[in-house]
Amino acid sequence: MPELPEVETVRRTLTQLITGKKIKKVTVNLARIIQRPDDTKLFSQELEGHVITCVGRRGKFLRIEMDNLVLVSHLRMEGRYGLYRSDEPVEKHTHVIFHFTDGTELRYRDVRQFGTMHLFAPGEEFRNKPLQKLGLEPLDEGFTLEALRKVLAGRKTKIKVALLNQEYIVGLGNIYVDEALFRAGIHPERPADSLRDEEWTALYQSIISTLTEAVEAGGSSIKSYVNGQGEMGMFQQQLQIYGRKNESCSRCGGVIEKSVVGGRGTHYCPRCQQL
Numbered sequence: 630m631p632e633l634p635e636v637e638t639v640r641r642t643l644t645q646l647i648t649g650k651k652i653k654k655v656t657v658n659l660a661r662i663i664q665r666p667d668d669t670k671l672f673s674q675e676l677e678g679h680v681i682t683c684v685g686r687r688g689k690f691l692r693i694e695m696d697n698l699v700l701v702s703h704l705r706m707e708g709r710y711g712l713y714r715s716d717e718p719v720e721k722h723t724h725v726i727f728h729f730t731d732g733t734e735l736r737y738r739d740v741r742q743f744g745t746m747h748l749f750a751p752g753e754e755f756r757n758k759p760l761q762k763l764g765l766e767p768l769d770e771g772f773t774l775e776a777l778r779k780v781l782a783g784r785k786t787k788i789k790v791a792l793l794n795q796e797y798i799v800g801l802g803n804i805y806v807d808e809a810l811f812r813a814g815i816h817p818e819r820p821a822d823s824l825r826d827e828e829w830t831a832l833y834q835s836i837i838s839t840l841t842e843a844v845e846a847g848g849s850s851i852k853s854y855v856n857g858q859g860e861m862g863m864f865q866q867q868l869q870i871y872g873r874k875n876e877s878c879s880r881c882g883g884v885i886e887k888s889v890v891g892g893r894g895t896h897y898c899p900r901c902q903q904l
């Protein structure tokens with residue numbers, strides 16, 4: 630599933646590809662992708678004639694802003710966008726097509742069909758599902774050490790499980806939580822309320838550095854993720870712990886282990902990250 634760096638990469642790509650384009654009409658081939666309004670015809674009608682002004686992001690959600698309208702889009706497992714000329718053949722699993730007045734089309738493909746789209750009046754999206762309850766945005770200025778400790782430090786939950794909860798912090802998924810905890814030297818099963826001062830500082834810094842480096846590299850592509858221009862993310866090569874079971878730890882040379890924490894496959898170095 631794309632995490633913050635991948636979605637940010639898609640956001641940047643889409644910004645270049647579709648800003649300023651005017652929607653002529655919208656074709657919906659799979660109704661379940663459209664979550665709001667619940668009538669797909671209404672969805673298409675409401676979008677007609679609107680100009681895309683910018684592409685934003687909240688956590689793992691894209692916010693495609695138009696004059697007087699915001700489209701909130703979640704790619705979930707396999708969703709992807711691509712810009713095509715209208716005379717190019719439509720690929721299989723293309724569920725939504727935004728036809729622009731300049732003869733190009735933004736196509737949304739999703740083999741697994743788990744992606745979602747919600748349409749809102751500007752500002753309304755933050756007061757409704759799915760953005761309503763989202764937590765701290767880790768690459769924003771408001772993400773401080775104090776803010777991190779305030780949402781997590783009192784919890785008895787395992788630190789990995791707490792970091793995956795989008796109501797506390799957004800954008801971190803299985804890959805980047807494992808990376809951030811490895812960099813900080815914290816075992817994923819430590820209860821959040823057991824972390825010491827220096828560990829909070831290390832974790833805070835590792836969350837920012839891991840995500841920032843991944844955004845700069847264009848995100849990871851563990852499975853079939855491709856960003857909005859079809860480029861594979863390059864951060865995968867820089868992952869130090871995720872997917873490296875039985876390989877040697879880059880820090881101590883010990884053997885990296887894999888276990889299950891909160892139902893998720895979890896990689897860690899038992900020497901560098903002690904319980």
Ligand SMILES: [Zn+2]
Binds near residue numbers: 878880883898901
């Ligand atoms: Zn180690």
